[in-house]
């Protein structure tokens with residue numbers, strides 16, 4: 001029905017009709033999928049959640065005399081330096097050697113994006129061409145060369161909700177879970193969540209331009225553990241899940257509005273990442289997916305008191321509308337629910353992206369290649 | 383930001399003769415309600431006060447009282463929510479069984495109702511951005 005080029009032409013001429021996923025759900029309720037598919041050109045999505053598999057490649061620039069850094073830390077957070085002389089990778093979940101679980105790579109990332117200076121310590125074994133043995137100085141984003149955020153797994157398509165049947169409080173990456181199913185936590189933006197809106201990954205692929213931490217970034221690959229699936233549960237309801245994306249963006253253009261450190265009590269440090277994807281409304285089928293509402297999007301509830309790959313399912317199907325309502329029925333009782341992912345920020349991102357596309361400052365992109373989807377989930381023996 | 387705290391002040395012989403409350407009100411702009419008092423001039427005693435004022439003024443006022451030899455104990459620690467650093471993720475609402483912290487279903491923003499708070503401090507460690515803290519801890 002429409003192509004990405006046609007939609008981009010409309011964006012450039014200022015005539016494209018852009019809506020957020022929430023807005024388009026109301027439109028489809030009133031006017032139906034086929035009318036909405038004709039009217040709307042672009043639908044924007046957003047999510048803002050802790051995403052552990054995140055970090056950044058940093059290049060400090062060369063010092064005088066030259067040093068080939070073999071161990072690097074920033075604010076006492078160790079970085080991976082097994083790269084070229086002044087390159088390193090700062091991982092979000094790496095903990096501080098001095099502050100432990102209170103501070104980590106994500107905090108360093110947040111400080112850098114905020115424009116603050118962080119303390120660099122680097123050591124070297126010294127070579128003929130790189131004689132210097134150590135350096136200690138303060139660095140900030142502006143002083144460095146490239147600062148490329150590269151997150152190998154972000155924007156989980158869907159994620160199971162969690163509860164705890166045990167007798168004790170457990171502190172997990174899904175938040176603090178109270179004993180005897182005292183609460184349920186969930187971590188997706190539901191109907192605004194980017195990859196839930198293109199479950200077959202028709203438009204997402206290598207090179208797809210996205211909103212990433214406040215900047216324009218790109219999908220660089222499929223994410224690690226990317227196993228997209230559309231399955232039916234025992235009552236025939238469709239569950240979407242499992243796709244992830246690896247994303248790349250310029251950290252220097254990011255904002256702490258959309259990238260924040262996350263300290264998960266008893267678990268460690270993670271990074272809140274804000275991601276938004278604008279989708280071209282190519283045809284009615286695309287619009288049907290884009291307008292799927294919280295009532296039609298499901299996840300499961302798992303028991304996190306069992307720390308095994310085969311943790312038990314407590315509820316096979318729960319809709320995001322139920323989760324969002326503040327409580328759900330679980331094992332015969334009403335249990336309060338709490339989000340882990342900021343709906344407020346997801347909305348801010350979808351709205352900002354809508355504005356940028358409408359103004360013509362954010363054009364849609366055609367992917368260079370589709371993501372590789374025939375991967376089989378493997379475990380680790382040992 | 384304005385807030386209220388309950389404090390127990392213990393006076394000894396010399397500090398009981400200082401016009402402490404007068405100075406706290408005058409110099410630190412703190413509003414009082416006296417919840418309990420048992421002070422004998424020249425002998426000492428104790429009082430429980432509820433202080434309302436700017437956070438910083440209360441802190442400085444209590445420091446001043448302590449410098450005059452008054453022993454200061456904060457009775458009810460209070461939860462302070464930093465709205466500016468909050469990302470409205472909702473993680474804290476998972477542990478707030480008293481509904482002091484709750485998500486507004488319309489705006490999807492966190493709201494804090496101090497009246498429901500029992501200062502269990504569960505939210506303090508649960509918040510990923512350190513946006514809730516206990517005051518006078």
Ligand code: SF4
Nearest residue numbers: 468469471472474509
């Ligand atoms: S957990 Fe912290 S950041 Fe999240 S909503 Fe509560 S106060 Fe705000």
Ligand code: SF4
Nearest residue numbers: 478499500502503505
């Ligand atoms: S201290 Fe306890 S009751 Fe008060 S807001 Fe925090 S979790 Fe809720």
